Amino acid sequence: MELGLSLAGIPRDAATLAAVARRAEESGYGSVWTGEAWGSDAFTPLAYVAALTSRIRLGTAIAQMPARTPAATAMTVLTLQQLSGGRLVLGLGASGPQVVEGWHGVPYRTPVQMTREYVAVLRRALAGAERLEFSGSVYSIPYTGTDATGQGRALRTTMPPAADTPILVAALGPKNVAMAVEEADGLLPYLWSPTRWDRAWGDTLAKAPEGFEVAPTVVACVGDDLDACRDRVRPQLALHIGGMGSKSKNFYTALVARYGYEAEATRIQDLYLSGDRAGARAAVPDELVDDLALVGPLPRIADQLAAWREGPVTTLIVEPTDLAMLEPIANLW
Structure with a gap:
């Protein structure tokens, strides 16, 4: 690889x-x-x-x-x-x-x-x-x-x-x-x-x-601070899952849902599209960050x-x- x-x-x-x-x-x-x-x-x-x-x-x-x-x-x-x-x-x-x-x-x-x-x-x-x-x-x-x-x-x-x-x-x-x-x-x-x-x-x-x-x-x-590293990448994950598309057409939301994170993806998208971007970032759970990113x-x-x-x-x-x-x-x- x-x-x-x-x-x-x-x-x-x-x-x-x-x-x-x-x-x-x-x-x-x-x-x-x-x-x-x-x-x-x-x-x-x-x-x-x-x-x-x-x-x-x-x-x-x-x-x-x-x-x-x-x-x-x-x-x-x-x-x-x-x-x-x-x-x-x-x-x-x-x-x-x-x-x-x-x-x-x-x-x-x-x-x-x-x-x-x-x-x-x-x-x-x-x-x-x-x-x-x-x-x-x-x-x-x-x-x-x-x-x-x-x-x-x-x-x-x-x-x-x-x-x-x-x-x-x-x-x-x-x-x-x-x-x-x-x-x-x-x-x-x-x-x-x-x-x-x-x-x-x-x-x-x-x-x-x-x-x-x-x-x-x-x-x-x-970085040595795992939580700080997670917080550094949360905005990007929230942007793609929540904001890269509309409610009816977001390929990233659908993909994350297919992984088994359907409830999490829906919540992130709903918060992001409502204008609550800070809430959307906070809604990205540690498990999802660790699965989709390299952190710590x-x-x-x-x-x-x-x-x-x-x-x-x-x-x-x-x-x-x-x-x-x-x-x-x-x-x-």
């Missing part, structure tokens, strides 16, 4: 990013991962990191599919693979309707079919073996809609191909995870439970082909990691609450 480092929450100024990238590679992290919401994009920081490092893998966790056409993502991937010597791991996600429609200004489509077609188009574009043509219910290349000019023609990339680029999908719902197992090279879950993952993912992941990657992101807080003194985290090593995880992407924890976690690993 590889140790990865999430760059979420790390300032995007050049000096900080450069220092963290070098520290990660020198400390033995196998990969660094960036994401995007409605601030920094996921790819530009990786291009900068690629220029400062030599071996560490560069992952997006995640790049939002609705933000770019599949061909635009293919161009970015092909460029970064050439510049980095083939170190990019492409992690994709559908995001949610609040961001897709509220920020990108495009319709939120059914994630399963959109992702399936998006990955199919990407693979053809990255292979570069033939002109890009695709006819699906979501994507049509060349475009042939009623408002088309009729002048579009199939093209093939002028860049060196990168057909072996790993494509991972951030999926949580049962149907989307099943699609990822069928179409992608790996899964990028969030709020992974090393003790209860099989309740939500077991039957589906049992069908995954050999070499299928599972790369969850886990928040980590190292290093010997305790070592014990927690034993459970993570027993499951199907291939890359553990650690998101430390403080950069001072970067080397201690790597040394423990």
Whole structure:
């Protein structure tokens, strides 16, 4: 199992990013991962990191599919693979309707079919073996809609191909995870439970082909005061379980409920959506914090990691609450 480092929450100024990238590679992290919401994009920081490092893998966790056409993502991937010597791991996600429609200004489509077609188009574009043509219910290349000019023609990339680029999908719902197992090279879950993952993912992941990657992101807080560490990560867990979506559509609430924390998830969401964010944070029980995060003194985290090593995880992407924890976690690993 590889140790990865999430760059979420790390300032995007050049000096900080450069220092963290070098520290990660020198400390033995196998990969660094960036994401995007409605601030920094996921790819530009990786291009900068690629220029400062030599071996560490560069992952997006995640790049939002609705933000770019599949061909635009293919161009970015092909460029970064050439510049980095083939170190990019492409992690994709559908995001949610609040961001897709509220920020990108495009319709939120059914994630399963959109992702399936998006990955199919990407693979053809990255292979570069033939002109890009695709006819699906979501994507049509060349475009042939009623408002088309009729002048579009199939093209093939002028860049060196990168057909072996790993494509991972951030999926949580049962149907989307099943699609990822069928179409992608790996899964990028969030709020992974090393003790209860099989309740939500077991039957589906049992069908995954050999070499299928599972790369969850886990928040980590190292410190002698266990209660203080738990309190450091509670706000993030409460945000996702309670506020990353609406009452009718929150993938994280549903996932935690499938783990067996249905009452806890419902209470956290109700408090958060009512405006009582402090109450929502307080409603995240110690048991749930300990299950979904790495918290406490290093010997305790070592014990927690034993459970993570027993499951199907291939890359553990650690998101430390403080950069001072970067080397201690790597040394423990």
